[in-house]
Amino acid sequence: MAHFDPNARPFSKKWLNERLAVETLERVLSTEYWIPKNINFLWAMGMVLAATFGLLVISGIFLLMYYIPDTQKAFDSVNYTIMSQVGYGWLWRHIHGVAASVVFLIIYIHMFTGIYYGSYKKGREMIWISGMLLFVTFSGEAFAGYVLPWGQMSYWAGMVITNLFEGFSADFMGGALNFPGLVEWIRGDYVPGQAFIGRFFMLHVFLMPLVIIALIVLHFGALRIPHVNNQDGEEIDFEAEAEKWKAGHRKESKVIPFKPVFLSKDVFVLGIYFLFFFYLVFYHFEFAMDPVNFDPADGLKTPPHIYPEWYFLWSYEVLRAFSKNPGLVWFGFAQVIFFLLPFLDRSPNVAPASRRGPFKIWFWLLLIDMIGLTILGKLPPVGIFTPIGTTFAYIFIALWFALPFITKMEKPVGGK
């Protein structure tokens, strides 16, 4: 039986501890949540992501007060009401638009940090998988949001992406894998229209954010037992090191408490990030708010170039590199393959890529290849760009097929 002191003053520390265990909670979640000392600013990217999500939610709430999910009114509700009639509405919108783009830059940095330091294996598989689920839901969230202002790109990107659900072409296997009805079912109409905007509005402001929040909790929870990795991939005995810290051997201990020591660095990195972020918001927002989307949606006028936002370009280029049916297969491959990373990497080494022999080459090739795909995904598929794009797509696929073999051959690196 729990013990409740009848004399404890309501809402005093003691009273709260008996009811909510606030001090235990604080200890477990922050003052005795141990972080290795040997890490660099890349380990602050998770906090940067959480803060950016916070910015998206707050700015989104302000936009939500004036946005109207109606094919006739959506464009003006955003571009007129929010941009010029609501006090500082433009600021919220620019914050929202820039954050939606920058969040993906940080996600990619965060992912490649994990790949570089091998932070997805030996107990950290669930961190990686929950992170990938966040990547997928953020992608869905961003796509749904992009539909809302109902500009030319909203409409046509919505058209092109939902068309993918048609599946394989009608001449393949007698059309057994061809589902034109599915596309209409998703759109609720033959073309994107009122039902489409209503559905994506619901997804964008309710269901997806809810799922994202749940996944963030899962992601954080998955970190608690294995703890975060460090710059050398060293396996740390967290209990023993924590004891050293508590005994006052701060210099000798390999760990630091999250609050206040690690937090102080996080906040500093956040400060620098916010400087960069708000510079973009005020002086350089065009990259995040495509000019084409300031032309109102027009179902009779196909824009000369239809392309997704930059963060989808690499997988879009994999899709474009092939003809319809194989394109769909490899596009699907690109969507799921990162989930399998912890199992395709057969080496037991948890170490920075620079010490892992062939994996080092694999890492840099993957990074360069994906940047190449991203750039080619936006370029018109003409002339020399087509064969280069196809080559990059083949390299992407080949890299993933090669991964189990090169990691299997990898020599163990002596743990420090």
Add this chain to the structure above:
Amino acid sequence: MKELKILAVVVFFTLVTYWGVEPYAHSQMHKHVEGHDFTYQDINASGVKGDPAKGKNLIAACAGCHGIKSQGMKAPMDAMGASAAYGVNPPDLSNAGAIFDEKFLIAFLQNPAHTAKAKPNFAMPPSAASAQDAADIVAYLKSIAPKEVSPKEAYVTACGRCHANSYGKWTQIGDIPKTKGNIKTGNDVALAQFKINVAKYQDKLADYMGKLPPDLKIIARARSKHYLETFVEDPQSHLPGTAMPRVGLTKEGFEKVYAYLESTGDPSKPLREKTGPIVLGFFLIFTLLAYGWYKSQWKGLK
């Protein structure tokens, strides 16, 4: 130091990606059109000197279609009547001498469709018998032109007959009027009537032009300034075969029109430029304080 090296790597790859998907990709997607500062090099200067006094006597040739409000000359038809007759409302000429290029106008009055690179169905007929007449009329138009033309007036004269600007409350037949509805029913008959007129005008305009010219409410965000400048200078350079005529603005005239487009399409710009430094200043102080905290927490740890 190691952290700075890592930062340099991150920044490098970020910038390469940015360069590829923004400046480089756009340079490949859109053909580059060189601007000529509204010099209209394809039009030969007539070489004749105009006389405003003579031009004043010739202006009756224009008054059959155009009004010149500043001189107390009303247009012979209202916008509705004019659109029924010509498909489009001939602009009031009070400001024409201030925003249109002289060389362009002289050629235009003698041969409108050709000079404007417009379709053969261009509604204005040749209205000056000789280069001398044309130069006289243009000299007159310049003599009556006001010193200062507001951005909105420039827009109305040069673009307003074809392009609505709903964020600026402009329709092709004039400003959206302030009307009062009926309190008992909530109906606003006057406004409804106005909207019907706009609809009728737009139908006629679309018949004349082949399509309805787009509402330019937020074109300042949808197209770069360079695009707008080169497009207005010569619409054919971007959209070969388009029905939009070359209107013949001067460079200053275009700047006026652009100022109007920016005021409706990007009205937050002045406030944005004022707020930016304040917000960045705040985060600079925030970062410095955070750096101090970080240094104090990590002292003696390594």
